Amino acid sequence: MKAKGTKLIKNEDADVGIGTLIIFIAMVLVAAVAAAVLIQTSGVLQQKAQLTGKEATAEVSSNLKIISVVATVASESATSLDLGLEISAGGNPIDMTAGKLKVKYIDADYSNYTTFTYSEDRQLDGDSNVLSSGELGNLSININGLSPVQPLGARNTSTVQIIPEIGNMVIREITAPSTYGGNTRYQLFP
Secondary structure, three states: OOOOOOOOOOOOOOOOOOHHHHHHHHHHHHHHHHHHHHHHHHHHHHHHHHHHHHHHHHOOOOOEEEEEEEEEEEEEEEEEEEEEEEOOOOOOEEOOOOOOOOOEEEEOOEEOOOHHHHEEEOOOOOOOEOOOOOOEEEEEEHHHHHHOOEEEEOOOOEEEEEOOOOOOOOEEEEEEOOOOOOOOOEEEEE
């Protein structure tokens, strides 16, 4: 079966003139302005999102890790604590100077920020006040020097909070054993 032919209508008339040209140019300009606004807005939002993401990652990731707690013992009470520290995997370096790092000691009768001394057991970067990845730091707290704190006696519990400039606070609860067994150094953690 043969299809019947269809006739196409030829319309060769077109709108030509200054008015049509002005409308065409106006549409192109509006589209260009809208595209420029969208590109600029998306660029600004991308920069803010990246900055917020970096700040959130730095705040959320707990960079500091306590790997050991060793007590110096005198008269069956811990008189000072030595905390072994390292940076967690993927963590950023932490400034361990007293102005940038806060240490809070809490026992049954006392809760306050305390002074500490910091040293590095294994130093890789040349700066002895910055704990970097792969280094081992030592934070010492003299419990005897805190007033009205009593030395950490047998079966007592205390808490140490380490608050870095950036990142999460690290909390370690320390429980003294039933007896120190006459030792002058006693490992409380791990």
